[in-house]
Amino acid sequence: MISIIIPAHNEKRNLEELLPLLSGNGHDGAYEIIVAESCKSADDVDEMAALPFVRFLKCQNQGRAAQMNEAAKVAKGCILAFLHADVRPPKTFLSDIKATIDAGFESGFFSYRFDKKNKLLQINASFTSKDGIFTGGGDQCLFIKKEVFNALGAFDEKQVLMEDFEFFDRMKKNKVSYKIIKNDLVVSARKYEQNSYVRVNLSNLLLVVLFKLGYPPKKLKSLHNRLIRA
Numbered sequence: 001m002i003s004i005i006i007p008a009h010n011e012k013r014n015l016e017e018l019l020p021l022l023s024g025n026g027h028d029g030a031y032e033i034i035v036a037e038s039c040k041s042a043d044d045v046d047e048m049a050a051l052p053f054v055r056f057l058k059c060q061n062q063g064r065a066a067q068m069n070e071a072a073k074v075a076k077g078c079i080l081a082f083l084h085a086d087v088r089p090p091k092t093f094l095s096d097i098k099a100t101i102d103a104g105f106e107s108g109f110f111s112y113r114f115d116k117k118n119k120l121l122q123i124n125a126s127f128t129s130k131d132g133i134f135t136g137g138g139d140q141c142l143f144i145k146k147e148v149f150n151a152l153g154a155f156d157e158k159q160v161l162m163e164d165f166e167f168f169d170r171m172k173k174n175k176v177s178y179k180i181i182k183n184d185l186v187v188s189a190r191k192y193e194q195n196s197y198v199r200v201n202l203s204n205l206l207l208v209v210l211f212k213l214g215y216p217p218k219k220l221k222s223l224h225n226r227l228i229r230a
Contacts, residue, residue: 002031002097002143003077007067009038011085015048018085022093023051031094032076036067064138065155065163072146072154081143087112088186089141096181097143107144107171107178109136112185120197121189129182133208136168139187140180148176161221162211194229203227 004022008015015035022033033054040062048054057074059067068082079101083089089110090096100108111129114121128140136142142164152170155163171178192200207224 001077002079002081002094003072003075003146004031004033004081004083005036005068005071005075006033006083006085007036007038007064007071008085009041009062011041012048014085018083018088019048019051019054021088023053034071034075036071038062038067061157063157063160065157065159068163069154069157072149075146078146079143080146080149081141082138083141084138086188086190087139087141088115090183090185092183096183100143100179100181101145103179105177105179106148107142107176108181109140109142109178110181110183110185112139112187114189114192115186116189116193118189118192118197121192124201125184125187129180131180134204135180136165136171138164139185141185142167144171144176152176159217161207161217161224165208165211191228200228 006015006018019033019035031053033051035048035054035056037056037058038061039059041058048056057071059070061067061070072080079097081097096110097108109128111125113125127134152167152174156166157163159166195203203224206227207220210220210223
């Protein structure tokens, strides 16, 4: 079974679009969907909770790392897939994951494209199909064997911004095998629309470099909030 884990904080609009897509994307017993809601989320999810294979988990803490870890603990699947609420998976999402694990890989990611047609954004997206400095970002939807995830110690909950890159660093250090599936997810371009292409790219580069240099997680989050409008 594949457990699809979606961390959420006031993401009702995105979930109303994403969950019906996912709940019709597999066979009975092949997957489950866990929406890991933050403790401060104000969403009314009663209607969505009736969707097939979906369950909502009200987490004790707020923050993607903490929420994803809490959901992973109760997940029934032997494969965990961490999907952001504003990302849309391809139709073959589940079968792509299963085929990758069946081929002997312990984990993987997806390439992605943006939901707006823009040549500059196409350039950004093209890098997600191969290894590079930004590989392992949360928008690429990490999937991993649950036993491997647990052996690595789950996400570092002190990382309030870069939990995905920090976990990927540990994957590489421990030689966890992975594959980048070249079947695009669709990622929201709203961050670029609300800021600018240059501002977002320079901010992302600065944040990744500071993270690699060991800049404190809370200060990274504070800097991100000053640089980028959500």
